[in-house]
Amino acid sequence: MTVGPTVRRDGGGTVNALDEYWDDLVTTALLGTDRRDPPPPPDGPVADLVADALRPDGAARMLAAVAAVAAVRRAAFVPLPAADPLRPPPGDARPWCSPAAVSTWRIVVREWPVLEDEWVLTVVEQGLCLPPDALVELLQRHRSDAVRRARVTLAAGPAARWVCEHVPALGAPSPRTAPVEAVTSLPELPVPPELHDLLAADAHTFARRLGAGFAAGRYGQPHRAVLMNLVARCRPAVLLDAAESMESTGVGLALALADEARLRHRMLTELGRPTPDLRADPSVRRPGRRP
Amino acid sequence: MDPTLIRTDRRPELAGTRSMPWPRYRDGVVDADPGSSPEANEVSPEGRVWTSEQVAAVAPTPRAVAAAEPLATTVRWISLGSDARALWGRCRGSGAEPYDTVVDHVGVAWRCTCPSRKLPCKHALALLLLWVRGGVPEAISPAPVQRWIDARDQRAGGARPDRAGEAPAPAGDHDEAEPVDDAAAPPDRDELDRSRNERLARMLEGLTELDRWLEDRMRTGLADPALARYDTWDRLAARLVDARAGSLANRVRRLAGLVGASPDWHAEVLAELGLLHLVARAGRRVPELPGPLADAVAVVAGWQVRQADVLAGVPETDEWLVAGRSDTREDRIEVRRWWLRGTSTGRWAMLLSFAAYQQSLDDSFVLGTVVHADLHRYPGGSLRALAGVRHADPLPFVVAAGGPLAVPIATACDEIGAVVASEPWLERFPATVLATPSVLDGRWVLGDASGSLPLTGPDRALATLLAASGGRPVPVTIEWSPWGVQPLTVHLADRVLDIGPRADPTFVGAA
Numbered sequence: 001m002t003v004g005p006t007v008r009r010d011g012g013g014t015v016n017a018l019d020e021y022w023d024d025l026v027t028t029a030l031l032g033t034d035r036r037d038p039p040p041p042p043d044g045p046v047a048d049l050v051a052d053a054l055r056p057d058g059a060a061r062m063l064a065a066v067a068a069v070a071a072v073r074r075a076a077f078v079p080l081p082a083a084d085p086l087r088p089p090p091g092d093a094r095p096w097c098s099p100a101a102v103s104t105w106r107i108v109v110r111e112w113p114v115l116e117d118e119w120v121l122t123v124v125e126q127g128l129c130l131p132p133d134a135l136v137e138l139l140q141r142h143r144s145d146a147v148r149r150a151r152v153t154l155a156a157g158p159a160a161r162w163v164c165e166h167v168p169a170l171g172a173p174s175p176r177t178a179p180v181e182a183v184t185s186l187p188e189l190p191v192p193p194e195l196h197d198l199l200a201a202d203a204h205t206f207a208r209r210l211g212a213g214f215a216a217g218r219y220g221q222p223h224r225a226v227l228m229n230l231v232a233r234c235r236p237a238v239l240l241d242a243a244e245s246m247e248s249t250g251v252g253l254a255l256a257l258a259d260e261a262r263l264r265h266r267m268l269t270e271l272g273r274p275t276p277d278l279r280a281d282p283s284v285r286r287p288g289r290r291p
Numbered sequence: 292m293d294p295t296l297i298r299t300d301r302r303p304e305l306a307g308t309r310s311m312p313w314p315r316y317r318d319g320v321v322d323a324d325p326g327s328s329p330e331a332n333e334v335s336p337e338g339r340v341w342t343s344e345q346v347a348a349v350a351p352t353p354r355a356v357a358a359a360e361p362l363a364t365t366v367r368w369i370s371l372g373s374d375a376r377a378l379w380g381r382c383r384g385s386g387a388e389p390y391d392t393v394v395d396h397v398g399v400a401w402r403c404t405c406p407s408r409k410l411p412c413k414h415a416l417a418l419l420l421l422w423v424r425g426g427v428p429e430a431i432s433p434a435p436v437q438r439w440i441d442a443r444d445q446r447a448g449g450a451r452p453d454r455a456g457e458a459p460a461p462a463g464d465h466d467e468a469e470p471v472d473d474a475a476a477p478p479d480r481d482e483l484d485r486s487r488n489e490r491l492a493r494m495l496e497g498l499t500e501l502d503r504w505l506e507d508r509m510r511t512g513l514a515d516p517a518l519a520r521y522d523t524w525d526r527l528a529a530r531l532v533d534a535r536a537g538s539l540a541n542r543v544r545r546l547a548g549l550v551g552a553s554p555d556w557h558a559e560v561l562a563e564l565g566l567l568h569l570v571a572r573a574g575r576r577v578p579e580l581p582g583p584l585a586d587a588v589a590v591v592a593g594w595q596v597r598q599a600d601v602l603a604g605v606p607e608t609d610e611w612l613v614a615g616r617s618d619t620r621e622d623r624i625e626v627r628r629w630w631l632r633g634t635s636t637g638r639w640a641m642l643l644s645f646a647a648y649q650q651s652l653d654d655s656f657v658l659g660t661v662v663h664a665d666l667h668r669y670p671g672g673s674l675r676a677l678a679g680v681r682h683a684d685p686l687p688f689v690v691a692a693g694g695p696l697a698v699p700i701a702t703a704c705d706e707i708g709a710v711v712a713s714e715p716w717l718e719r720f721p722a723t724v725l726a727t728p729s730v731l732d733g734r735w736v737l738g739d740a741s742g743s744l745p746l747t748g749p750d751r752a753l754a755t756l757l758a759a760s761g762g763r764p765v766p767v768t769i770e771w772s773p774w775g776v777q778p779l780t781v782h783l784a785d786r787v788l789d790i791g792p793r794a795d796p797t798f799v800g801a802a
Binding site: 022025026029030031032033034035057058059060062063064066067068069070071073074075076077078079080081082083084085086087088089096098099131132133135136137139140159162163166167169170 | 502505506507509513514515557558561562563564566568572700701704707708709711712715728730736738739740741742743744745750751753754755756758761762771781786790
């Protein structure tokens with residue numbers, strides 16, 4: 001449908017007689033036809049359409065013209081001129097971490113956010129890169145936390161700076177630096193002294209001590225937070241054994257901790273961090289089993 | 292569902308009719324097998340005026356009787372009358388037209404043209420109360436009342452007491468509020484036609500009133516302070532609901548939200564008023580329109596199509612790519628649109644789901660998968676469809692070079708323009724383009740060599756799209772609306788990024 005000659009609008013779009021007529025219609029509509037007569041339509045199909053309608057009064061003619069022009073303008077959906085492409089960010093050879101890893105990260109954020117630091121650091125350690133959806137959400141989550149933000153920037157590579165340049169809302173509220181040690185290491189979590197040695201214990205010791213503690217009723221709800229911290233910071237190699245040992249107690253808290261141990265194990269495995277399953281190694285003695 | 296229980300808020304063509312003996316009401320359900328009730332047949336002998344207690348006994352709730360009380364006065368009624376079988380009258384309500392109310396006081400059934408879902412409605416209760424108090428004169432029943440009574444008797448297979456007063460109908464007699472076995476009780480064609488004609492007449496009245504209202508707005512102008520009051524729009528929407536033009540009522544309520552919402556709101560509201568006029572005019576001329584267009588106009592005007600009728604239509608079977616999802620809040624419900632595209636036909640379809648507060652939206656589709664399924668479109672070749680049989684489990688869509696059926700920006704504009712030209716009232720339409728996010732004149736656009744489209748949406752969606760593209764073209768499913776283009780999905784080789792607008796998680800419940 002030809003709606004009239006087109007001319008260039010300053011902003012880059014196009015304007016034609018119909019656009020001008022629409023502007024007149026909006027002005028008249030603001031005042032109302034009681035105060036201003038509807039503008040005459042430009043020659044062309046719309047004029048024919050409105051004239052054909054034979055409306056008796058100004059309001060009816062105005063409404064017919066508005067309907068016709070609104071329909072034509074919506075249907076005349078033309079693109080703006082092509083835009084200059086943005087300069088791409090410097091290349092990053094690291095692959096994105098898998099969609100499954102991103103899904104697990106979302107679970108971690110929802111259920112056990114203490115693990116998020118380790119997730120991001122593992123991404124860096126494993127030579128992976130944050131995918132776009134995780135990058136944007138992490139930048140939003142840690143806008144004002146200099147250490148975590150630096151860690152995210154490290155994990156995302158040049159894309160993080162590039163995205164923040166173009167979407168200032170994702171930028172840090174104030175430029176702050178973070179010490180390298182803090183960025184590259186996990187924050188310490190409170191673990192009582194009597195459990196400290198378990199942080200570095202082997203799978204056998206870890207599982208035996210925890211299992212025995214639950215069996216003897218030494219751990220209850222008041223210990224939940226520190227036991228969670230212990231599971232969050234123990235050696236990854238002990239996680240599956242610890243989970244199995246705690247599950248065998250049948251105690252509610254132990255079952256919950258076992259779930260968290262498996263979540264952490266899954267998180268690390270999906271990111272490719274070796275968390276050897278000692279049960280696959282016949283030379284390793286396991287609690288409750290004969291060698 | 293327990294077949295002996297039906298909800299009283301079900302409202303088929305002649306909702307509200309009940310057969311003798313009396314129904315038992317409990318917590319919003321009606322026992323459809325009242326024959327087993329010990330109190331069956333113990334009230335309403337033919338010709339005897341009821342008591343107030345008996346009226347209260349049929350009310351769905353005590354509050355319904357209280358709501359009926361103010362209407363139980365002769366000044367609210369015209370054309371009142373009663374005979375040995377029925378009561379009738381026209382009650383002046385909030386709608387433009389009075390509500391026609393009929394009560395079969397022997398067969399214990401009611402019918403009213405009001406939009407209430409309560410059975411009996413307050414008008415039927417008010418008519419009964421007025422009758423109890425001697426306010427309804429005896430008269431000869433008008434033809435429509437007589438036809439309704441005859442149709443009820445006919446459906447009862449002759450067992451209905453006739454005007455001479457025979458035995459009441461057997462228990463378990465079907466009526467319109469119950470699931471009817473089509474083979475055993477075929478619908479009364481005349482009754483359905485009459486009901487349809489009544490609905491049509493009411494809708495046409497509503498469309499005429501809408502057009503008058505629009506002309507008034509043109510006269511008084513958009514600067515009229517009344518437009519800033521939600522009440523102005525809500526009253527019009529309520530009238531459209533009365534006229535059974537529900538989808539137009541929703542559109543009017545959405546339009547109210549545009550007032551003052553942006554610097555250009557006058558132009559946006561004006562365009563919407565124009566399109567409402569278009570629908571109002573087209574809706575009044577449906578019989579003159581070609582078939583598919585007539586169907587499309589009827590649906591957009593609010594003509595209700597039963598899901599069962601849609602599902603009874605010929606299915607469109609294809610491998611459907613689940614290409615996009617967008618959630619929007621409309622008044623007090625959250626609406627989810629799933630955009631599916633046939634991989635063999637390239638045709639788009641839209642599946643809608645709705646959630647009120649703490650209800651769940653449809654989560655049965657997974658973005659980026661392909662579902663081999665039947666879709667049933669609404670009349671008029673509508674975009675909107677219902678999912679039918681799913682023939683196989685969904686599979687991940689393998690992104691071919693250039694993306695999933697992605698087209699250049701200019702082609703997408705052509706496609707959208709063609710669809711909007713044929714249905715100017717369309718509010719959303721999707722496209723999948725292979726394009727790069729960029730900046731043009733200070734605003735975000737999605738572009739390629741053929742042109743660019745301005746983007747709307749939250750920073751999160753734009754930033755994710757930007758990060759996914761890295762300055763290179765990516766396949767993106769977008770949703771066009773008159774208010775802008777919103778990115779919904781980025782299709783990458785190994786993953787799909789869902790960046791469409793999401794329902795407020797505090798509003799909708801978990802699936």
